[in-house]
Amino acid sequence: MADEAMSYVGKHLPEFLVGHCARSFLFVRPTAAAQGLEPGRDYDEELVFLICLLHDLGLSEAGNGSQRFEVDGADMARAFLLDAGVEQERADAVWEGIVLHTSDGIAERFSPEARVAQVGIATDIAGLARDALPEDLIAGAVEAWPREDLGYAFVEHHSAQIAGTPGKASPINFPGHVAALTVPPGQAPTWYDMIEGSGWGDRPPYRRSGAPAAAETPGQLASLFLQRFRAGDLDGLIALYEPGGVIGRRGGDPVAGHEAIRAELGALLDDGVAIESVPRSAVSGPGLALLSHVVTLTAPDGTSTVVDSTEVARRQADGRWLYAIDDPFFARRAAELQ
Structure with missing residues (x-):
């Protein structure tokens, strides 16, 4: 199943997202251990592998439907698993973990698999539990799957989908809207602030080699x-x-x-x-x-x-x-x- 899933993801996703999915799973064990959770005893590691590996299928051309990308991707992943002979209950568990992978504070209330997968995924993209990762694991993961400025590449890729199908993205979510209302204009934390503080060193497009210079100060x-x-x-x-x-x-x-x-x-x-x-x-x-x-x-x-x-x-x-x-x-x- 693991080989089939890896081949399926490689067929549908660009390399920077394949690497993100793979690293996310590698980061689950240490980040889960930091929460006192162990594979086999506290969570089903095969389910977690499938959640992590398949969680961004909604960003593929084949998975780009009319729903938000988490749901489109979960639907595509479940269909793949059922076609591969995975039991309905296990395919449903993967669907749930993928749907919840952007929902911190919610995923942990559903299943241990959704909980540990969400932290592993968030660690790779935003450095959520980076301190729990051994340095040799980080070095090996990044060498095998270079980051390719993941945090910014993700926004470029997903925003192109949204531009084509605006209904995929609600203009607000309630917690984000409330946070934005409680601070002065322009000071609400953004995705880019989170990426800047992640510790991964992802670069915005204007800092990449060959990009035109940009003003990083008003002067x-x-x-x-x-x-x-x-x-x-x-x-x-x-x-x-x-x-x-x-x-x-x-x-x-x-x-x-x-x-x-x-x-x-x-x-x-x-x-x-x-x-x-x-x-x-x-x-x-x-x-x-x-x-x-x-x-x-x-x-x-x-x-x-x-x-x-x-x-x-x-x-x-x-x-x-x-x-x-x-x-x-x-x-x-x-x-x-x-």
């Missing part, structure tokens, strides 16, 4: 803007703004959105305008920064316009800072209205 935005503007990299410039970001315009009201920002910056590039900026002032708080620069815009004929810019930058969930508002002409318009 880096202006230098990246200048580099990309001088290079005529319009796509790179747009990537520095939130999708709904606002930009100030020469001789007009501010506009919002990537297409409007593209039009404004593209016009500056087409007109041959040169831009220089010098930091003027900055203040930042949790997740927000207010910045100002002395910006000089020089036309091809040598005429220059000097303005004090007003910029609002916001920290994104994955740690990047992007412009929410970038208005070089805000102070000038305000003065003209007085």
